[in-house]
Amino acid sequence: MDINYHEIAERAASHALKSNITLDYSEKSIAEVESILGTYYDHLAEYDGKDGADTLWNVAVHYGIYLGETMLRLGMKEKGFAWYIDDGMPVLKNQAKAQISPVTKAHKRILNGPEDNVKSFCDVAFLLADGKFPDKNVHRAINVHLPSGQVIENVLYRDIASYITMIETGREDFLILESQDGFFQFYGVNNQFVCEVRVNLPDGDFHTYSVIDKAKEQQTRRVQLTTPYGQFTPAEREVVSLEVVNMVVRAYYEHVKTDDFLGAIPYIDTTEITKRCMGL
Structure with a gap:
């Protein structure tokens, strides 16, 4: 089968350009494909x-081949990789x-959601091309912790909405999404939530962050927030909507x-x- 991979990749780039997205075979463009x-x-x-x-399969073929062409240009060709047909499927092999x-990965991304992130996939591919085995930080596996102490392991993005709804409706006090390098937690009710992130560093140190409402970035006045989890006085900018919560959860995946x-x-x-409050 004689396939013009460059031509197919160019068609993907032309399709993206209709949405004012430039695909230029750079590493940055991989994130653009993830978004598309x-x-x-x-x-x-x-x-x-x-x-x-x-239609979705056709989209996956075009953008998947674009990803392959990009990986080849970013060094995988020099590592001996090239296009082959394996059981009717275009693949990169050395x-x-x-x-x-x-x-296949592009198709899974369309059907399954963020857990089949193509940027992480490409990161793994580059490691394999260099003869390195991917470490545990290549994929983000999410365990959900509930106030009852119950832990649900490896929750996929497509299943997380039901847990978020528990907080939204007040059926649970808080939710923790734990990953290998820290956690993301939030609590609240009535479209008012506080979201916090902790990142554990390799040297044993850690950093913490609070999600904010960008439109209220300068509003640092403390406000009273009553939730099923308790009463709190966060800065006004640290009280965010459910829409922001969902956006952050998606980004975490x-x-x-x-x-x-x-x-x-x-x-x-x-x-x-945080460290001052902990006496560190």
């Missing part, structure tokens, strides 16, 4: 039936028989690296205050 595929996931209900499934399937996660959310650094 995420939009399809958000609108899955609009692609029902065989025609819808065919002489050591290491195999990567960006088309999507971005494994702390800098990427923080770059996607509005926050303030509370490390110094």
